[in-house]
Amino acid sequence: MSEELRLRILSSIVLIPLVLGATWLGDIAFRAISALIGLLIYYEWSTITGLADKSLRGNAWGWLSIVVVCLNLLFGSPDMTLPLLSGFVVTVLILAILGRVCGWLPGGIAYAGLSAVSLAAIRGDDAVGFSAMIFVFVIVWATDILAYFVGRAIGGPKLAPRISPGKTWSGAIGGTIAGVIGGLLVALTIFQTVSVWNVAVALLLSVSSQIGDLFESFIKRRFGVKDSSRLIPGHGGVMDRVDGLVFACFAAFFLAIIYAAIDARSVDTLGSFLFGL
Known part of the structure; x- marks a missing residue:
C-alpha cells in the first residue's frame, strides 16, 4: 500500500464518522461543521487566488465577512444569514468594480459563505x-x-x-x-x-x-x-x-x-x- 493511499484511508476513517455524526446530531453540531467548511474554503480560495498577496486590506474584508456570516450561522438569527452574506458580497463587488479590491474577492466570499449557509439550511x-x-x-x-x-x-x-x-x-x-x-x-x-x-x-x-x-x-x-x-x-x-x-x-x-x-x-x-x- 502506497503512503498516499494509507493517508487517504486514515483521513477517511476520521472524517466520515465525524461528518455523519454531526449530520445525525444536527442543530449546533452540524452548523459548526458547515461554518468550519465555509471558513476553510475561504482560506483555500484566498490562498489559490493570492488575495493576501494582492490586497491585504481586501483579504481582511473577506475574512471579516466570512467570520461574521459563520458566527451568525452559529449563534444569530438564521433568517439574517443570507441577507448578511448578500450585503457583504454586494459591498465587496462594488469595491472590486471601483478597483479597490481584487476581483476574485467577492467570488470567494460568495462561494465560501454560500457553502456554509446552504449546507446548514438543508440539514435544519x-x-x-x-x-x-x-x-x-x-x-x-x-x-x-x-x-x-x-x-x-x-x-x-x-x-x-x-x-x-x-x-x-x-x-x-x-x-x-x-x-x-x-x-x-x-x-x-x-x-x-x-x-x-x-x-x-x-x-x-x-x-x-x-x-x-x-x-x-x-x-x-x-x-x-x-x-x-x-x-x-x-x-x-x-x-x-x-x-x-x-x-x-x-x-x-x-x-x-x-x-x-x-x-x-x-x-x-x-x-x-x-x-x-
Missing part, C-alpha cells in the same frame, strides 16, 4: 432535514464514484478538455444515472414511494455536483495548482472534497428560495421541499 434541525442531507450526500457520492469508474471503463469524448482533461461524457452520463438512482433509493427507503419530483431534484443535484467539480477544476487550472491545499492528508484540500457537494447544495438552496418567493414558503423547510412534502 429536524428529522426530515437529516433525511434530506443523506439524500444529497448519496446523490453526490454516487455521481462522483460512478462518473470516475464509468469514464475509465468506457472513455470516449471529453466533457471539458480545457478544464479537466480526464472527464468524459460517458462518465458524466453514468454518474448522473447513478446519482438519480441513489437519490431514489434514499427516498424509497424513507417514504416507501418515489415521485417525479424526486427524480427531477435528484437529476438537478447530480448535474449541479458535476458542475461544481468542473468549477473547482477551472479555478485550480487558472492559477496552476494541483490541490486546493494540503489540509486533508492524502486528499488535498477541503475544496477538493466538497466541490460537488456544495454546488448541489447551492442548487437546492436557490431552487427553494425561488419556490418560497412564488409560494410564500419558508426556506427553513428546505428538507421537506427537497422531498416534495
Whole structure:
C-alpha cells in the first residue's frame, strides 16, 4: 500500500464518522461543521487566488465577512444569514468594480459563505432535514464514484478538455444515472414511494455536483495548482472534497428560495421541499 493511499484511508476513517455524526446530531453540531467548511474554503480560495498577496486590506474584508456570516450561522438569527452574506458580497463587488479590491474577492466570499449557509439550511434541525442531507450526500457520492469508474471503463469524448482533461461524457452520463438512482433509493427507503419530483431534484443535484467539480477544476487550472491545499492528508484540500457537494447544495438552496418567493414558503423547510412534502 502506497503512503498516499494509507493517508487517504486514515483521513477517511476520521472524517466520515465525524461528518455523519454531526449530520445525525444536527442543530449546533452540524452548523459548526458547515461554518468550519465555509471558513476553510475561504482560506483555500484566498490562498489559490493570492488575495493576501494582492490586497491585504481586501483579504481582511473577506475574512471579516466570512467570520461574521459563520458566527451568525452559529449563534444569530438564521433568517439574517443570507441577507448578511448578500450585503457583504454586494459591498465587496462594488469595491472590486471601483478597483479597490481584487476581483476574485467577492467570488470567494460568495462561494465560501454560500457553502456554509446552504449546507446548514438543508440539514435544519429536524428529522426530515437529516433525511434530506443523506439524500444529497448519496446523490453526490454516487455521481462522483460512478462518473470516475464509468469514464475509465468506457472513455470516449471529453466533457471539458480545457478544464479537466480526464472527464468524459460517458462518465458524466453514468454518474448522473447513478446519482438519480441513489437519490431514489434514499427516498424509497424513507417514504416507501418515489415521485417525479424526486427524480427531477435528484437529476438537478447530480448535474449541479458535476458542475461544481468542473468549477473547482477551472479555478485550480487558472492559477496552476494541483490541490486546493494540503489540509486533508492524502486528499488535498477541503475544496477538493466538497466541490460537488456544495454546488448541489447551492442548487437546492436557490431552487427553494425561488419556490418560497412564488409560494410564500419558508426556506427553513428546505428538507421537506427537497422531498416534495
